[in-house]
Amino acid sequence: MKVTILGCHSATPRENAHPTSQFLEMKGRHFLIDCGEGTQMQLRKYRLKFTKINHVFISHLHGDHFYGLIGFLSTLGILGRTKDLHVYGPKGLKEIITLQLRLTSSYNEYHIVFHELESKSSELIFEDEKVRVFTIPLKHRVYTNGFLFKEKIGDRKLNIKVVKQYKEIEVCDYQNLKNGKDFVLENGTVLVNETLTNAPTPPLSYAFCSDTKYKENITEIIKNIDLLYHESTFLEDRADLAKKTMHSTALEAAKIAKLAQVKKLIIGHYSSRYKDLSLFKKEAKTVFENVVLGEEGLSYEL
Amino acid sequence: MKVTILGCHSATPRENAHPTSQFLEMKGRHFLIDCGEGTQMQLRKYRLKFTKINHVFISHLHGDHFYGLIGFLSTLGILGRTKDLHVYGPKGLKEIITLQLRLTSSYNEYHIVFHELESKSSELIFEDEKVRVFTIPLKHRVYTNGFLFKEKIGDRKLNIKVVKQYKEIEVCDYQNLKNGKDFVLENGTVLVNETLTNAPTPPLSYAFCSDTKYKENITEIIKNIDLLYHESTFLEDRADLAKKTMHSTALEAAKIAKLAQVKKLIIGHYSSRYKDLSLFKKEAKTVFENVVLGEEGLSYEL
Numbered sequence A, B: 001m002k003v004t005i006l007g008c009h010s011a012t013p014r015e016n017a018h019p020t021s022q023f024l025e026m027k028g029r030h031f032l033i034d035c036g037e038g039t040q041m042q043l044r045k046y047r048l049k050f051t052k053i054n055h056v057f058i059s060h061l062h063g064d065h066f067y068g069l070i071g072f073l074s075t076l077g078i079l080g081r082t083k084d085l086h087v088y089g090p091k092g093l094k095e096i097i098t099l100q101l102r103l104t105s106s107y108n109e110y111h112i113v114f115h116e117l118e119s120k121s122s123e124l125i126f127e128d129e130k131v132r133v134f135t136i137p138l139k140h141r142v143y144t145n146g147f148l149f150k151e152k153i154g155d156r157k158l159n160i161k162v163v164k165q166y167k168e169i170e171v172c173d174y175q176n177l178k179n180g181k182d183f184v185l186e187n188g189t190v191l192v193n194e195t196l197t198n199a200p201t202p203p204l205s206y207a208f209c210s211d212t213k214y215k216e217n218i219t220e221i222i223k224n225i226d227l228l229y230h231e232s233t234f235l236e237d238r239a240d241l242a243k244k245t246m247h248s249t250a251l252e253a254a255k256i257a258k259l260a261q262v263k264k265l266i267i268g269h270y271s272s273r274y275k276d277l278s279l280f281k282k283e284a285k286t287v288f289e290n291v292v293l294g295e296e297g298l299s300y301e302l
Helices: A039-045 A069-078 A093-103 A171-178 A216-220 A236-245 A250-259 A278-285 B039-045 B069-078 B093-103 B171-178 B216-220 B236-245 B250-259 B278-285
Strands: A002-007 A021-026 A029-035 A055-057 A085-090 A112-117 A124-127 A131-137 A145-151 A205-209 A227-231 A264-268 A291-293 A299-301 B002-007 B021-026 B029-035 B055-057 B085-090 B112-117 B124-127 B131-137 B145-151 B205-209 B227-231 B264-268 B291-293 B299-301
Touching: A002 A039, A002 A264, A021 A039, A021 A145, A021 A205, A029 A039, A029 A069, A039 A069, A069 A085, A069 A093, A085 A093, A085 A124, A093 A112, A093 B093, A131 A205, A216 A250, A227 A250, A236 A250, A250 A264, A250 A278, A264 A278, A278 A291, B002 B039, B002 B264, B021 B039, B021 B145, B021 B205, B029 B039, B029 B069, B039 B069, B069 B085, B069 B093, B085 B093, B085 B124, B093 B112, B131 B205, B216 B250, B227 B250, B236 B250, B250 B264, B250 B278, B264 B278, B278 B291
Parallel strands: A029 A055, A055 A085, A085 A112, A205 A227, A227 A264, A264 A291, B029 B055, B055 B085, B085 B112, B205 B227, B227 B264, B264 B291
Antiparallel strands: A002 A021, A002 A299, A021 A029, A124 A131, A131 A145, A145 A205, B002 B021, B002 B299, B021 B029, B124 B131, B131 B145, B145 B205
16 A cells, blocks of 8 residues: 655645645555545656556545646546546536537546546545545545545465465365365365465555544544554644634644644644744644654555 | 747756746737746746736647636735736637636735737737737647737937026926927027937837747838747748748748848747757848847846
8 A cells, every 4th residue: 555645735835845745556456535636746746557547546635735737637648548537526517527528629538437526525536446445534624534444354375385385276266265264175174265275464444534624533444554644734823714714723633633633643734824834743642642744746555 | 129038948847948928028028929838936036026027928728828828817916915917818718717717716905907919910908108019810739829019100309408598498498309399499489309309219019929930011010029938839841831831941931031121030939859959040040130049037138
């Protein structure tokens, strides 16, 4: 699992201060999370395999989280994409994109499948054989979701040394063993699965939470996850502004991380009023030790 | 008069290959011409006074010429703009922008005045006391206009040494002289204006022509102008593609410049298939000497 931060600044974009977007690789899937203006340039800059993206998740309809989407989609069309692309986001996104594609006379060869979100409860919005994605209802000035990406538990791992000791176990039996089944020898002896296999690699999980005011009940959804990105637009010195604009402070992001007992926290979505970003990390560390300061181009791999 | 190229590459944007946008300063006015994705970052990068822009001109509804507009307009709102902003562009642009402002719950404090263009003939679309702007109907895959920016002829310049020799000429008479009037002395002697004033500074003119196939009759509109930007997406080696996609080659851009007898030509809107841009200049120079290769950040001042 690998997350790459393409932009982690709030509101008005500038050079080296791109708006929110992240590229997530999980079990061979490639997900784009939010898509502020300039995202397609950032994807190219960091040489990410953006044509492999099949699923785009948009948290909310504020410009710094989706104004780059139409350009990204158009570029995929120009590059000759034919495969379906799925876009998950608030109601209204489909209207914005389709109007522009129509008025620009874009004849995309590929189909954009919109999944418009309206629920205020967490819901499963994507599932395949290896990954599940759930919404995390957030609280901001407009309807907003975070997203929880969870690997499914994989196969048990064959203890091949032990397995090879039994001539009766053939290659065609391996998948049953990986699935956790015991093996019965011809003489009736039962080989308990745990003696033939080891536990699967623990599945990883990543949650993206932006934008939101401090919302304690999201910790039920993101309990014990491996990695959490939580917005921290302000420091506590401007807690008044955080409250007014429905954003979080670095301290609040850290509180969420602590309550949810996540393994690691990445912060971002910094207000441009702060010049020294290290203060965000310092503030968060006062309540949660394992903090990473989000930065453009930062790749975090587990 | 000063033109700054913010982007001069075609189709899909990448780092150091931004889509079309130009910032034009003329007689103290600040105009934005086209606004591809990332334009607001480029305006900041080159430290241009983008909050002074009151008029935006969009040539056509292809993404690489206007996908940055919604972000630019939103940023002006976030920065607290209250003054009207005028946007000139094809029919449809208003619908695209207003839908996004509505769905993002953007409460701009300023008013965006849309001037939707539909005419297929050149028309005067802006005029104040110092500048006029005309459309230049172009021929592309969608409805497209170039724009001609013309300074008005200014006041005649007082020959102050001569004027001061006549005690009867008072300061309150100066504007009449600047307007070209003769002065009659008390004794009836007529002082011919040309003896008291010099000709005004010649008014400058700039034309922006992108995107378009080779269209010879635009030379009537841009005859003898000081500076012409004309697209040159391809070289003659891909004249077939230029024809098919309704773009121009560098040679064709130069032919237009020569026919219109402009003083200088800037080329741009290069296809990403070409790595060595100097070939564009070389090709154009075979028919028109005074060519500048458009580049990001290039400022051209007259």
